[in-house]
Amino acid sequence: xxxxxxxxxxxxxxxxxxxxxxxxxxxxxxxxxxxxxxxxxxxxxxxxxxxxxxxxxxxxxxxxxxxxxxxxxxxxxxxxxxxxxxxxxxxxxxxxxxxxxxxxxxxxxxxxxxxxxxxxxxxxxxxxxxxxxxxxxxxxxxxxxxxxxxxxxxxxxxxxxxxxxxxxxxxxxxxxxxxxxxxxxxxxxxxxxxxxxxxxxxxxxxxxxxxxxxxxxxxxxxxxxxxxxxxxxxxxxxxxxxxxxxxxxxxxxxxxxxxxxxxxxxxxxxxxxxxxxxxxxxxxxxxxxxxxxxxxxxxxxxxxxxxxxxxxxxxxxxxxxxxxxxxxxxxxx
Amino acid sequence: xxxxxxxxxxxxxxxxxxxxxxxxxxxxxxxxxxxxxxxxxxxxxxxxxxxxxxxxxxxxxxxxxxxxxxxxxxxxxxxxxxxxxxxxxxxxxxxxxxxxxxxxxxxxxxxxxxxxxxxxxxxxxxxxxxxxxxxxxxxxxxxxxxxxxxxxxxxxxxxxxxxxxxxxxxxxxxxxxxxxxxxxxxxxxxxxxxxxxxxxxxxxxxxxxxxxxxxxxxxxxxxxxxxxxxxxxxxxxxxxxxxxxxxxxxxxxxxxxxxxxxxxxxxxxxxxxxxxxxxxxxxxxxxxxxxxxxxxxxxxxxxxxxxxxxxxxxxxxxxx
Numbered sequence: 097x098x099x100x101x102x103x104x105x106x107x108x109x110x111x112x113x114x115x116x117x118x119x120x121x122x123x124x125x126x127x128x129x130x131x132x133x134x135x136x137x138x139x140x141x142x143x144x145x146x147x148x149x150x151x152x153x154x155x156x157x158x159x160x161x162x163x164x165x166x167x168x169x170x171x172x173x174x175x176x177x178x179x180x181x182x183x184x185x186x187x188x189x190x191x192x193x194x195x196x197x198x199x200x201x202x203x204x205x206x207x208x209x210x211x212x213x214x215x216x217x218x219x220x221x222x223x224x225x226x227x228x229x230x231x232x233x234x235x236x237x238x239x240x241x242x243x244x245x246x247x248x249x250x251x252x253x254x255x256x257x258x259x260x261x262x263x264x265x266x267x268x269x270x271x272x273x274x275x276x277x278x279x280x281x282x283x284x285x286x287x288x289x290x291x292x293x294x295x296x297x298x299x300x301x302x303x304x305x306x307x308x309x310x311x312x313x314x315x316x317x318x319x320x321x322x323x324x325x326x327x328x329x330x331x332x333x334x335x336x337x338x339x340x341x342x343x344x345x346x347x348x349x350x351x352x353x354x355x356x357x358x359x360x361x362x363x364x365x366x367x368x369x370x371x372x373x374x375x376x377x378x379x380x381x382x383x384x385x386x387x388x389x390x391x392x393x394x395x396x397x398x399x400x401x402x403x404x405x406x407x408x409x410x411x412x413x414x415x416x417x418x419x420x421x422x423x424x425x426x427x428x429x
Numbered sequence: 430x431x432x433x434x435x436x437x438x439x440x441x442x443x444x445x446x447x448x449x450x451x452x453x454x455x456x457x458x459x460x461x462x463x464x465x466x467x468x469x470x471x472x473x474x475x476x477x478x479x480x481x482x483x484x485x486x487x488x489x490x491x492x493x494x495x496x497x498x499x500x501x502x503x504x505x506x507x508x509x510x511x512x513x514x515x516x517x518x519x520x521x522x523x524x525x526x527x528x529x530x531x532x533x534x535x536x537x538x539x540x541x542x543x544x545x546x547x548x549x550x551x552x553x554x555x556x557x558x559x560x561x562x563x564x565x566x567x568x569x570x571x572x573x574x575x576x577x578x579x580x581x582x583x584x585x586x587x588x589x590x591x592x593x594x595x596x597x598x599x600x601x602x603x604x605x606x607x608x609x610x611x612x613x614x615x616x617x618x619x620x621x622x623x624x625x626x627x628x629x630x631x632x633x634x635x636x637x638x639x640x641x642x643x644x645x646x647x648x649x650x651x652x653x654x655x656x657x658x659x660x661x662x663x664x665x666x667x668x669x670x671x672x673x674x675x676x677x678x679x680x681x682x683x684x685x686x687x688x689x690x691x692x693x694x695x696x697x698x699x700x701x702x703x704x705x706x707x708x709x710x711x712x713x714x715x716x717x718x719x720x721x722x723x724x725x726x727x728x729x730x731x732x733x734x735x736x737x738x739x740x741x742x743x744x745x746x747x748x749x
Contacts, residue, residue: 211728213682225713226718229715233712384555384558394544
């Protein structure tokens with residue numbers, strides 16, 4: 097319970113999310129309908145899955161700009177292979193491809209010591225090219241089996257399947273980051289690479305794991321997206337998703353310097369961005385305002401998570417006692 | 430040894446030029462070179478600004494949005510009948526505002542540069558779109574603006590002249606003016622710079638505003654070339670191209686190192702690549718693949734220099 101309380105204190109974004117939901121429920125007609133809520137969640141789940149992977153990479157102090165291209169490649173592989181093989185083959189090929197791309201990113205970054213932005217910008221371009229080449233720059237419709245669409249349209253225990261997948265992956269990732277040796281190592285590497293290395297953590301291997309997971313998760317998002325679009329597209333899909341995912345991660349208070357933040361923040365960030373889009377739509381606001389509001393939300397979130405301001409607030413509250421190191425709930429999982 | 434990374438990138442440029450000539454006989458024709466220079470200048474002007482910010486140890490993702498915003502503003506003001514000097518001034522002022530916001534977020538609110546400029550990138554793209562309701566604005570520009578994009582002086586295209594002037598100006602500022610030297614110092618060690626008496630916030634403000642102004646100038650050239658202001662499409666992914674050019678030029682993203690010549694070489698490499706792709710009719714998918722590959726090869730080569738010298742240094746201390 098105490099852990100829950102400190103988590104809420106460390107994650108003001110949860111209150112922002114709740115406040116937004118309350119406000120939209122009052123002001124946006126039809127927002128609070130069960131069908132609308134489940135629809136928003138379904139639409140956001142794909143970016144959410146990408147954001148989980150992005151969070152893991154950002155926590156190591158890195159960044160992955162190639163996720164949008166991996167999503168595109170994944171839709172192309174699933175849709176392209178589904179024409180001649182059972183869909184499970186295409187899904188597996190897409191998963192392997194995503195993981196391999198992530199692995200290659202990780203090896204170049206950890207092994208050659210290259211900058212994450214540069215490596216992933218270049219793989220972003222190359223993977224996009226690959227996706228376009230495989231699809232011959234045309235959408236792949238073909239005869240996709242109906243079972244595949246269930247991935248997006250289906251329900252499990254009344255929950256839309258994409259939401260279920262997103263939630264399951266988020267819980268797994270939270271457990272991984274909080275309670276496994278590699279997960280803890282990711283925080284240590286992001287916090288202080290040299291200290292982590294001196295403490296016996298295999299920094300390179302940890303980074304490779306993080307990037308591989310990120311690529312893998314992006315390809316899962318691509319598979320769900322294929323079911324949603326009922327086609328594959330190498331040219332347009334996933335464009336700009338890398339920046340949306342990074343925005344969600346930053347809104348959620350995960351520091352881009354690495355080592356600090358909690359996955360729950362990133363998930364709230366994705367939901368906020370998704371809910372904003374939906375509510376604006378319902379309220380008939382010009383969709384271009386969305387970008388401005390997302391930009392402002394991002395700025396506001398970063399200010400809210402600002403170390404100095406928060407330290408100032410906590411000092412103002414605890415004046416008598418000597419201030420020890422702030423309890424790091426984010427580090428305790 | 431110290432200048433090896435930049436030499437390596439000049440080698441890439443030379444190899445590329447030689448291969449281009451062999452691959453397409455049309456490459457070295459005058460029209461094509463002029464065309465190439467026009468394309469490379471636009472990205473080069475942006476890359477020079479981004480280069481300054483990267484030397485500072487920052488990054489600027491908002492340049493693409495600045496290009497779109499200034500173009501949209503210029504086109505709409507001109508169609509409203511505003512006099513030309515005011516149009517130019519307002520467009521550049523808007524760019525400077527983005528730079529002030531970037532610099533302010535980074536210097537005063539302690540934003541990480543990536544996040545700060547991600548905010549302004551989203552925000553100001555939105556501002557341009559809301560302002561023009563998402564529609565491109567077609568403008569019938571006067572000869573003075575058209576000259577910016579299509580004119581030439583003694584056969585040299587205007588954008589190229591502007592680019593060269595900006596490279597020289599930036600080189601002078603970065604090498605001989607106090608502010609330029611301070612950008613290097615802040616980039617290599619911010620707290621040392623602070624304790625050494627450098628007014629860090631001023632240096633950061635200068636760099637981000639400089640970068641935004643250059644992006645604004647590129648936006649004016651682009652809108653003049655297209656004869657329209659495109660709030661949604663102009664400058665998309667330009668930030669990544671500019672960063673790629675800077676990195677190909679051998680400037681380290683950690684900051685504190687690099688020179689404007691690197692950005693020049695990088696912009697030429699990217700310009701030549703896209704020009705060559707067009708000449709050879711390379712499909713867009715392979716354009717993407719080879720662009721990615723060139724970036725990767727360039728950083729590996731640029732990194733190989735320091736790595737080799739580190740290895741030889743270690744060997745000599747071991748041996749000695």
